[in-house]
Amino acid sequence: MTLRLDENETAALRKRAEIEGRSMQDVARDAVRSYIETTSKRDLIDSVLDTELPRYAEALDRLGR
Known part of the structure; x- marks a missing residue:
């Protein structure tokens, strides 16, 4: 791969390195790992929220009142 x-x-x-x-390679590799970890966690959270929030929508609505 060429970046x-x-x-x-x-x-x-x-400068960061x-x-x-x-x-520079080590810093770039850490940045890529960090990006992948962050976006993977965000995707997982989004998926769980998409699945679970509708199940509890009525209860959450009542709690918000």
């Missing part, structure tokens, strides 16, 4: 970044993205990645004393 193509524009100049500003490359500069920001380079220098600050952390890590390689």
